[in-house]
């Protein structure tokens with residue numbers, strides 16, 4: 509079975525992260541499949557809404573650390589950047605149903621979704637600093653905008669996780685539900701959206717986002733250049749090595 513499942517029915521394209529044994533951590537191939545699922549939906553009249561979901565127990569553990577070490581993304585046409593640009597510029601409504609851990613890009617991708625429904629077990633975290641890295645997916649811009657600077661500093665400098673209720677309070681999620689109900693609820697909302705006039709949805713989303721769409725793309729590229737460089741530096745190597753060896757990282761020399 510594929511690690512990314514793509515199913516389109518009644519105007520709704522559902523993209524499911526399906527690598528639960530590895531906590532839905534995302535490999536380069538998975539980024540490529542998600543980027544393709546978005547790109548092919550842009551002009552496909554059969555797709556009116558896209559919904560991302562994981563499993564009731566885990567949304568995503570973020571980048572697959574081994575894959576990132578072995579195949580660090582090179583350049584803006586790499587699968588991860590194709591996905592980030594695709595999700596940031598996708599013109600139709602984007603929804604997400606999120607339960608359990610949502611680490612790194614598992615959280616930052618949600619800032620590009622229009623509606624987010626969370627299980628009450630959802631735990632959001634952006635531990636880029638703890639990994640010797642820096643924010644991605646324009647999160648250095650979007651997290652302070654949504655959370656306010658000081659809460660963003662807790663999330664991005666300290667890398668502290670926050671739970672579903674806190675995410676609801678800051679407006680990152682629209683509703684908190686029992687984990688068994690989050691995907692079904694999100695499907696119901698997707699169905700409502702799919703019944704609305706697509707041209708109005710697209711134009712409304714464009715108008716809401718136009719104020720900073722260029723800045724978001726520029727930020728993704730700037731963060732990407734730093735992230736790519738930092739992946740090859742000693743702090744990230746120590747953090748990733750420590751994860752693989754199941755020990756605490758030692759940053760005393762970096």
Ligand code: COA
Nearest residue numbers: 529530531533569570571572573574609611612613635639
């Ligand atoms: N990359 C690669 N493999 C990962 C992974 C990741 N980001 N996250 C989890 N896995 C793998 C583990 O290595 C383990 O594999 P194994 O069974 O072959 O040993 C399996 O998934 C289960 O992970 P485990 O850590 O035992 O699950 P948990 O329920 O105790 O914890 C998380 C879940 C998500 C909290 C924890 O796995 C985690 O913190 N992962 C790393 C998150 C991260 O730093 N991501 C990078 C963001 S840029």
